[in-house]
Amino acid sequence: MTDQTFTPALGRFAPTRFYDPVVALMRERLWRGLLAMYVAPQPGDVIVDVGCGTGSTALLLNRVEPRARVVGVDPDPDVLSTARRKADAVGVAPEWRVGMGDALEEMLGAGSASAVVSSLVLHQCPVATKRAILASMYAVLAPGGKLVIADYGLQRTGLMRLAFRIVQLADGKEDTQPNADGVLPRLITDAGFRDVREAETVSTISGSISVYVARRD
Numbered sequence: 036m037t038d039q040t041f042t043p044a045l046g047r048f049a050p051t052r053f054y055d056p057v058v059a060l061m062r063e064r065l066w067r068g069l070l071a072m073y074v075a076p077q078p079g080d081v082i083v084d085v086g087c088g089t090g091s092t093a094l095l096l097n098r099v100e101p102r103a104r105v106v107g108v109d110p111d112p113d114v115l116s117t118a119r120r121k122a123d124a125v126g127v128a129p130e131w132r133v134g135m136g137d138a139l140e141e142m143l144g145a146g147s148a149s150a151v152v153s154s155l156v157l158h159q160c161p162v163a164t165k166r167a168i169l170a171s172m173y174a175v176l177a178p179g180g181k182l183v184i185a186d187y188g189l190q191r192t193g194l195m196r197l198a199f200r201i202v203q204l205a206d207g208k209e210d211t212q213p214n215a216d217g218v219l220p221r222l223i224t225d226a227g228f229r230d231v232r233e234a235e236t237v238s239t240i241s242g243s244i245s246v247y248v249a250r251r252d
Contacts, residue, residue: 054114055089058155061239067095069235069246070152070185076100080149083108083175084129085136085168086156090118093129096152097122105129106143108136137167139175146174150181155244158187158214159206162222165213169226176251182228188236188245189217199242215242223249 076082076096080103084093087107097105107129109115115131122129134142136156151172157165172182190196196215203211223231228249235246 055091055117058091061241061244062237063091066185066235066237066239066244066246067092067154069237070154070183071095071099073183073234073246073248074150074152074181076103076105076150078102080104081106081147082150082152083139083143083148083172085139085151085153085172087118087131088114088155090115090121090129090131092152092154093118094122094125094127097127097129098125101127103149106132108132108134108139108142110135137164137171139171143175146177148175148180149177150183151176152183152185154185156186157184157219158202158211161210162213162218165219165222166226169222169228173226173228173251178251180251182223182247182249182251184219184223184247185244186219186247187211187214187242188219188233188247190215190242191236195238195243198240201241219245219247223247227252 074096076099082096082103082105084107087093087109090107093105093107107118112133115133118131132142187202190199199215220231220233229252231249233245234248237244
């Protein structure tokens with residue numbers, strides 16, 4: 036994956052500068068809040084936000100626990116510029132790294148993280164890339180470390196499947212359909228994680244977003 040291009044934050048839907056207003060329509064405060072609740076940051080934690088985009092999750096985690104070290108990783112320098120501006124505006128200071136999600140071990144060191152999080156990233160990736168990112172997340176976590184992912188998961192109702200079509204229009208059906216079919220828990224388990232569960236589901240205008248939690252052995 037590290038030699039491949041990446042899907043922009045809003046895919047084919049709109050320029051990245053519209054990302055925050057668009058995501059705000061998708062009950063963002065609820066599912067980001069749930070993600071932060073399951074991370075439960077503690078002083079001294081090292082938390083890696085994979086595909087951090089404009090930095091909303093990293094900033095939230097840093098506000099919840101300012102004594103944690105939060106590292107936002109994204110391959111798009113433009114969205115990281117937005118993340119830096121947002122951080123400066125609210126006076127918090129995550130670290131920002133340009134990089135791909137399958138290269139976390141090389142970037143940060145094996146076993147260096149207390150928690151790894153990701154939001155609205157894996158649904159945009161081919162299955163092989165989903166696997167590579169999850170393997171990289173596993174490698175960068177310390178034993179007992181947490182994985183918390185908020186992303187489109189199994190679309191259980193006809194209404195949610197219909198709503199999810201807007202995501203497939205933006206990001207393509209081939210990469211997104213496995214998420215809609217509920218593939219993520221199996222892929223997380225295959226990467227070596229234990230206690231894998233779908234802890235929450237949030238219905239939105241673009242389909243249901245699931246919060247998955249797991250641990251590294």
